[in-house]
Amino acid sequence: MQKAQKNKLWLSLFLILLAVISIPAIHLFKTKINEQQGIEHIPTGYRDDASHLNLTKVHKIVDVESTPEAIQQQLKTLLKYASEHHLKVSIAGAKHSMGGHTIYPDGIALNMLPYNHMSFDEKSNILTIGSGATWEAALRYLDRYGKSIAVMQAFSNFSIGGSISVNGHGWQKNSPPISSSVESFTLMNAQGEIVNCSRTEHPELFKLVIGGYGLFGIILDVKLKVVDNVALTFQSISVLPEDYVNAYQKIVSNNPDVQFAYGRLRISDKHFLQQATLNYFEKIDKKPLAFSQQQSKNAETKRIVFRGSVDSEYGKRLRWDLESSLNSVSPYATFSRNEILSEDAALIENKDSHSTDLLHEYFIPKQHLAQFIQDLKPVLKTKKVDLLNITIREVEHDHDAFMNYAREDVFGLVFLFNQKKTAQQEQDMQQLTQQLVDITLKNQGTFYLPYRLHVSRDKMRLAYPQTDAFFSLKKKYDPEQIFSNQFYLHYRES
Numbered sequence: 001m002q003k004a005q006k007n008k009l010w011l012s013l014f015l016i017l018l019a020v021i022s023i024p025a026i027h028l029f030k031t032k033i034n035e036q037q038g039i040e041h042i043p044t045g046y047r048d049d050a051s052h053l054n055l056t057k058v059h060k061i062v063d064v065e066s067t068p069e070a071i072q073q074q075l076k077t078l079l080k081y082a083s084e085h086h087l088k089v090s091i092a093g094a095k096h097s098m099g100g101h102t103i104y105p106d107g108i109a110l111n112m113l114p115y116n117h118m119s120f121d122e123k124s125n126i127l128t129i130g131s132g133a134t135w136e137a138a139l140r141y142l143d144r145y146g147k148s149i150a151v152m153q154a155f156s157n158f159s160i161g162g163s164i165s166v167n168g169h170g171w172q173k174n175s176p177p178i179s180s181s182v183e184s185f186t187l188m189n190a191q192g193e194i195v196n197c198s199r200t201e202h203p204e205l206f207k208l209v210i211g212g213y214g215l216f217g218i219i220l221d222v223k224l225k226v227v228d229n230v231a232l233t234f235q236s237i238s239v240l241p242e243d244y245v246n247a248y249q250k251i252v253s254n255n256p257d258v259q260f261a262y263g264r265l266r267i268s269d270k271h272f273l274q275q276a277t278l279n280y281f282e283k284i285d286k287k288p289l290a291f292s293q294q295q296s297k298n299a300e301t302k303r304i305v306f307r308g309s310v311d312s313e314y315g316k317r318l319r320w321d322l323e324s325s326l327n328s329v330s331p332y333a334t335f336s337r338n339e340i341l342s343e344d345a346a347l348i349e350n351k352d353s354h355s356t357d358l359l360h361e362y363f364i365p366k367q368h369l370a371q372f373i374q375d376l377k378p379v380l381k382t383k384k385v386d387l388l389n390i391t392i393r394e395v396e397h398d399h400d401a402f403m404n405y406a407r408e409d410v411f412g413l414v415f416l417f418n419q420k421k422t423a424q425q426e427q428d429m430q431q432l433t434q435q436l437v438d439i440t441l442k443n444q445g446t447f448y449l450p451y452r453l454h455v456s457r458d459k460m461r462l463a464y465p466q467t468d469a470f471f472s473l474k475k476k477y478d479p480e481q482i483f484s485n486q487f488y489l490h491y492r493e494s
């Protein structure tokens with residue numbers, strides 16, 4: 001080959017390479033600089049939650065005391081004051097619920113976060129923890145003992161009390177929701193008394209408070225069962241959505257070493273819901289690294305890749321391709337269990353003040369998963385709200401919570417949408433929720449309650465036939481209905 005021809009070839013290859021690298025780089029750079037640093041300002045005397053759509057004036061916000069003696073005295077006095085002045089009390093942890101579950105208009109709003117003590121008893125393997133503590137603090141504390149949290153959500157900046165009150169779940173394999181790891185807790189009831197609740201002491205209240213959205217009292221001290229912190233390796237495979245259940249059974253359920261697993265569905269217009277990945281972490285015989293020895297997680301790069309998918313088919317494809325190729329070049333990377341669980345929701349933070357990210361979750365019996373995904377296609381194809389993500393997580397039958405959403409083994413499909421803060425988009429989201437709930441009911445599933453209040457009272461009762469009994473028991477334990485919030489206002493009998 002002539003030298004000039006060779007040079008031309010090299011130049012062409014160089015230009016192709018440059019284009020391959022620079023197009024995504026420019027896209028991500030544009031994403032970063034277009035972010036309007038719109039950190040929400042909450043005026044004094046107001047409260048909002050993770051939806052950024054619930055700004056509400058409250059009577060006052062009360063930060064609770066941090067020690068058991070002081071908090072008991074403080075809350076007793078406060079409940080008496082609320083009763084005398086006919087005020088409602090709402091309770092908040094990290095406020096990541098999205099439907100005003102932590103807010104009552106002109107009510108007293110409790111901030112539980114300062115109540116965050118913890119101690120670990122090695123003999124019984126039980127962590128005793130204040131309900132305002134976060135999972136993150138608990139993980140860092142337990143790491144010193146070689147222990148870890150048994151069941152928690154996908155992010156670690158939620159409070160223990162909030163997590164029990166929604167009965168959260170994560171992506172721990174073969175695991176019911178958080179309820180299964182709760183040994184007992186103390187509750188300050190509406191009369192200002194401390195009640196110890198467990199499966200044997202006040203069992204009815206135990207069941208009602210777990211997944212009870214703060215309507216039965218204030219959870220104070222929680223006893224949680226914990227597990228060993230172990231080293232795990234990551235693996236990921238591609239599967240067809242229709243084969244997901246079989247692949248999950250073969251690769252995850254049948255392998256005793258797998259501790260975490262989740263699926264992801266492709267949501268770009270190209271191959272819409274036609275591809276899935278199954279991602280899992282398998283235990284290995286190695287000492288887990290302590291928190292202090294772990295490396296940086298490149299959280300900001302991951303966040304920008306995620307944000308680059310908002311309103312962009314290119315960004316959605318790029319994210320799928322980047323995550324898939326990263327999964328294939330870094331199999332067998334090693335992590336500690338605590339490191340995997342320690343993830344801040346800031347990883348996907350939306351900094352645009354004109355839009356907000358909203359979650360939905362639908363729990364579908366395993367045998368109906370493939371049909372549910374089929375039914376999703378026409379609904380999501382015509383949606384007017386931007387879909388950013390769908391993950392699939394296993395939740396085993398829950399035998400504890402009264403408002404049980406896993407009445408058999410199910411897969412939870414978590415949807416994340418980006419919604420513009422306009423009346424039109426709010427209406428679009430409401431319509432979409434109706435359609436998604438309809439196909440969920442058709443597939444004998446339920447929907448998750450901590451999100452937007454876009455489901456009607458009647459439809460809620462189809463998904464949760466125990467609702468009326470739940471609200472009558474609310475009145476039995478709290479006749480003045482002191483504990484209240486917007487979730488209660490929306491769903492209770494009219």
Ligand SMILES: Cc1cc2nc3c(=O)[nH]c(=O)nc-3n(C[C@H](O)[C@H](O)[C@H](O)COP(=O)(O)OP(=O)(O)OC[C@H]3O[C@@H](n4cnc5c(N)ncnc54)[C@H](O)[C@@H]3O)c2cc1C
Nearest residue numbers: 093094095096097153154159161162165168169213214219
């Ligand atoms: C980005 C994001 C990711 C999420 N991921 C998951 C997930 O992986 N799995 C999952 O299950 N959920 C998830 N959720 C949903 C859910 O909102 C959270 O699990 C839960 O709200 C977290 O706890 P919190 O401290 O934020 O609770 P909050 O929102 O503060 O409170 C939730 C409910 O608990 C009540 N409450 C709070 N503290 C107490 C207390 N001490 N005593 C009595 N009642 C109390 C409140 O009144 C309220 O009704 C997610 C939410 C967001 C925004």
